[in-house]
Amino acid sequence: MIADSMKSFVKNSSAIRAMFEEGKKMAQEYGAENVYDFSLGNPNVPAPAEVKEAIIKELEDDDPVMLHGYMSNSGYEDVRKAVADSLNQRFGTAFHENNIVMTVGAAGGLNVILKTILNPGDQVLAIAPYFGEYNSYVANYQGEVVVVSPDTETFQPNLKELEKKITGKTKAVIVNSPNNPTGVVYSEETIKAMAGILEKKEQEFGTDIYLISDEPYRELAYDGVEVPYLTKYYKDTIVGYSFSKSLSLPGERIGYLVIPDEAADAEDLQNGANVATRILGFVNAPSLMQRAVARCLDAKADVPYYDRNRNALYQGLKDLGFSCIKPEGAFYLFVKSPVEDEKVFCEAAKKYHILIVPGSSFACPGYVRIAYCVAYETILNSMPGFEKLAEEFGLRK
Numbered sequence: 001m002i003a004d005s006m007k008s009f010v011k012n013s014s015a016i017r018a019m020f021e022e023g024k025k026m027a028q029e030y031g032a033e034n035v036y037d038f039s040l041g042n043p044n045v046p047a048p049a050e051v052k053e054a055i056i057k058e059l060e061d062d063d064p065v066m067l068h069g070y071m072s073n074s075g076y077e078d079v080r081k082a083v084a085d086s087l088n089q090r091f092g093t094a095f096h097e098n099n100i101v102m103t104v105g106a107a108g109g110l111n112v113i114l115k116t117i118l119n120p121g122d123q124v125l126a127i128a129p130y131f132g133e134y135n136s137y138v139a140n141y142q143g144e145v146v147v148v149s150p151d152t153e154t155f156q157p158n159l160k161e162l163e164k165k166i167t168g169k170t171k172a173v174i175v176n177s178p179n180n181p182t183g184v185v186y187s188e189e190t191i192k193a194m195a196g197i198l199e200k201k202e203q204e205f206g207t208d209i210y211l212i213s214d215e216p217y218r219e220l221a222y223d224g225v226e227v228p229y230l231t232k233y234y235k236d237t238i239v240g241y242s243f244s245k246s247l248s249l250p251g252e253r254i255g256y257l258v259i260p261d262e263a264a265d266a267e268d269l270q271n272g273a274n275v276a277t278r279i280l281g282f283v284n285a286p287s288l289m290q291r292a293v294a295r296c297l298d299a300k301a302d303v304p305y306y307d308r309n310r311n312a313l314y315q316g317l318k319d320l321g322f323s324c325i326k327p328e329g330a331f332y333l334f335v336k337s338p339v340e341d342e343k344v345f346c347e348a349a350k351k352y353h354i355l356i357v358p359g360s361s362f363a364c365p366g367y368v369r370i371a372y373c374v375a376y377e378t379i380l381n382s383m384p385g386f387e388k389l390a391e392e393f394g395l396r397k
């Protein structure tokens with residue numbers, strides 16, 4: 001019999017994944033071109049050409065024994081150095097290889113750092129709306145997620161509530177900008193204010209509060225919007241990065257953690273993350289992918305592709321009477337449901353073969369998430385369905 005704790009994980013298994021499976025079934029039944037699957041953040045643009053070239057070069061040039069072998073649990077030293085150098089060049093930081101731990105995507109990185117820092121009962125603040133998997137990652141180490149409720153005007157963090165919810169048991173705050181599901185980029189002003197609150201609370205409680213910056217969407221920002229690099233604003237910041245979205249490599253499972261020397265107990269954290277990578281069973285991030293991404297640190301995500309989708313979807317839905325804020329990054333639109341129970345709206349959308357995810361999966365009911373990392377035609381062809389929904393729910397008379 002499976003563990004009781006696992007039973008509840010299975011029961012609450014991600015609504016997003018369930019929808020993805022449903023989409024595949026619908027595609028078989030009605031034809032893929034007649035299904036508008038906006039459920040999963042699975043990039044549909046190919047990885048940049050540099051990735052293929054890098055993989056081929058590694059396979060051709062590298063010693064195969066070394067290429068496919070074990071290495072330090074934190075990753076190849078030269079890869080970590082290349083990552084550190086690239087960050088220093090881009091953000092004016094001063095990282096070195098010991099600040100970098102290669103990870104199995106952002107999900108692997110978050111699990112490694114949470115395993116490293118959490119004692120049972122420690123609290124982790126998550127700012128709604130947030131990626132629902134954080135609940136499982138924190139529960140994996142018997143931590144407790146404390147939800148900071150959303151500011152639905154701006155979807156910037158509700159800092160007053162954040163401040164109130166920090167206690168002596170707060171071990172970390174997780175932020176994600178550009179944000180899944182809203183596409184909002186946390187402004188420099190917000191980050192500075194948040195850093196001030198965290199510093200004050202560290203002093204008040206005599207504790208270390210880590211700011212975990214989950215950044216799979218860093219490279220996906222539109223209209224020249226700057227995404228602040230958080231280690232520059234708050235010393236106890238740990239960055240979790242992923243190549244899943246920027247280089248369209250979600251199935252390859254590759255990313256890294258940045259653990260700066262300035263962070264409290266940095267050396268313990270770095271050693272802890274090394275051991276956590278091993279004992280969680282990852283052992284190390286995939287070796288070929290480590291070497292490949294090190295050659296592609298300057299490769300560019302196809303931002304114009306997503307930008308065209310963003311504009312078409314945003315304008316199309318606005319014209320139909322839906323309300324949402326225009327995303328500045330990532331590839332999601334977070335739309336106000338025309339009925340209070342957004343699950344009713346998501347169910348109704350299925351009639352038109354439109355698959356969208358309820359906001360309650362992101363601790364923000366009353367909204368729905370539409371992932372626009374799809375073909376441009378999918379957006380255009382879904383519009384008649386959205387129009388019928390707008391009529392059905394009284395947005396258009």
Ligand code: PLP
Pocket residue numbers: 041104105106107108131176180214216242243244250254255
């Ligand atoms: N964090 C956020 C906010 C995400 O949206 C995702 C994936 O969608 C992840 C983490 C996990 O990313 P990865 O595929 O790199 O594990």
